[in-house]
Amino acid sequence: MAELLGVAVLGAGHMGADHIRRLDQVVSGARVAAVADPDPDRAKAAAAGLDGVTVHADPLAALDAPGVEAVLIASPGPAHEEPLLAAFARGLPVLCEKPMVPDSAGALRVVEAEAGLGRRLAQIGFMRRYDAEYRRLKTLLDGGSLGRPLMLHCTHRNVSSPPGFTSAMLIDSSVSHEIDAARWLLGQELTAVTVLRPKPSAGAPEGLLDPQLVLFETAGGALVDVEIFVNCGFGYQVRCEAVCERGSARIGEDHSLLVTTAGAAREEVPQDYLVRFADAYDREVQAWVDATREGRVTGPSAWDGYASSAVAEAGVRALESGGRTAVRLAPRPDLYAGDVSR
Numbered sequence: 001m002a003e004l005l006g007v008a009v010l011g012a013g014h015m016g017a018d019h020i021r022r023l024d025q026v027v028s029g030a031r032v033a034a035v036a037d038p039d040p041d042r043a044k045a046a047a048a049g050l051d052g053v054t055v056h057a058d059p060l061a062a063l064d065a066p067g068v069e070a071v072l073i074a075s076p077g078p079a080h081e082e083p084l085l086a087a088f089a090r091g092l093p094v095l096c097e098k099p100m101v102p103d104s105a106g107a108l109r110v111v112e113a114e115a116g117l118g119r120r121l122a123q124i125g126f127m128r129r130y131d132a133e134y135r136r137l138k139t140l141l142d143g144g145s146l147g148r149p150l151m152l153h154c155t156h157r158n159v160s161s162p163p164g165f166t167s168a169m170l171i172d173s174s175v176s177h178e179i180d181a182a183r184w185l186l187g188q189e190l191t192a193v194t195v196l197r198p199k200p201s202a203g204a205p206e207g208l209l210d211p212q213l214v215l216f217e218t219a220g221g222a223l224v225d226v227e228i229f230v231n232c233g234f235g236y237q238v239r240c241e242a243v244c245e246r247g248s249a250r251i252g253e254d255h256s257l258l259v260t261t262a263g264a265a266r267e268e269v270p271q272d273y274l275v276r277f278a279d280a281y282d283r284e285v286q287a288w289v290d291a292t293r294e295g296r297v298t299g300p301s302a303w304d305g306y307a308s309s310a311v312a313e314a315g316v317r318a319l320e321s322g323g324r325t326a327v328r329l330a331p332r333p334d335l336y337a338g339d340v341s342r
């Protein structure tokens with residue numbers, strides 16, 4: 001391995017460009033070796049000023065570019081399966097943005113391909129596991145002092161949704177984070193989903209079912225409710241309260257400066273995830289680079305990516321049918337034994 005891990009970044013949009021900046025300026029031990037985006041202007045703009053980087057329209061060509069030892073996938077979710085399988089075929093470690101593959105059949109193909117190798121190569125970009133507040137909540141729940149968790153109440157609000165965002169994406173893109181966080185915090189699979197929705201907000205694009213209230217049941221008998229509202233207009237808010245047998249714990253409300261003056265208090269609300277989760281992304285990518293340089297793979301696995309997609313898919317069916325929908329998971333390969341209780 002070279003002194004600095006050579007990374008190919010696929011997709012140079014919002015997340016890809018931010019990860020390129022992070023690899024170049026924030027994390028240690030890595031460099032951007034190749035950038036691929038079918039939009040040549042985006043690829044060139046994201047690679048501008050970087051030394052020794054090649055620019056590609058074809059993402060697979062970037063995997064074979066000089067100096068590439070690992071891959072960071074930040075293209076849209078439906079485009080993830082092909083480069084994941086191609087990276088596995090080349091033995092390249094991958095950090096893949098969520099959702100790993102939005103349709104569960106494709107996600108299962110990724111799991112089976114990795115299981116067939118007999119070793120992990122993929123880390124999935126569920127960055128909340130690297131957020132300081134989520135980690136404190138996880139440590140508290142695992143410690144058991146509050147007793148068994150009974151419910152998680154979650155709020156997930158975006159200022160606005162990007163063009164092309166669909167009603168299904170509220171669940172399979174946005175709520176995928178809560179699905180993973182709930183599985184991780186509780187150490188249980190999610191077994192059924194029900195989705196309720198009020199009359200859509202006047203602030204939502206025509207036809208978008210926004211907001212939604214998504215209710216999950218878990219294998220251990222807990223409940224998880226998620227308010228997802230992607231055109232709230234006022235801020236990026238991600239909150240989670242765990243209600244346990246002997247107490248409750250809440251995160252997501254203490255991020256900025258509270259200014260009190262002239263008889264009123266004012267607190268800034270972050271406007272997007274790149275601000276709210278900046279530290280989490282930095283820790284996520286640093287952990288990936290460190291582990292990769294040591295020949296290890298840590299963090300959310302392809303199984304976590306598959307489980308999230310399967311649960312989200314049941315959620316989309318529940319949204320469409322208005323009924324309670326059971327989650328069906330394929331048998332978990334031995335490679336991922338213990339994944340949900342980590």
Ligand SMILES: NC(=O)c1ccc[n+]([C@@H]2O[C@H](COP(=O)([O-])OP(=O)(O)OC[C@H]3O[C@@H](n4cnc5c(N)ncnc54)[C@H](O)[C@@H]3O)[C@@H](O)[C@H]2O)c1
Pocket residue numbers: 010011012013014015016036037038039042059074075076077079097098099125126127173273
């Ligand atoms: N972890 C998070 O909090 C977080 C936040 C935002 C987005 N994401 C995820 O990151 C990914 C990208 O989202 P985004 O907001 O940056 O989208 P975006 O639309 O801003 O950028 C996507 C880029 O990928 C390019 N692209 C399209 N097809 C491609 C392909 N086959 N190969 C390579 N590039 C391709 C597009 O031209 C575009 O430049 C998605 O999976 C999304 O869910 C994660």
Ligand SMILES: O[C@H]1[C@H](O)[C@@H](O)[C@H](O)[C@@H](O)[C@H]1O
Pocket residue numbers: 158173174175177230273
């Ligand atoms: O792709 C983004 C991203 O995952 C954000 O973290 C989430 O808040 C948004 O709702 C979603 O659209």
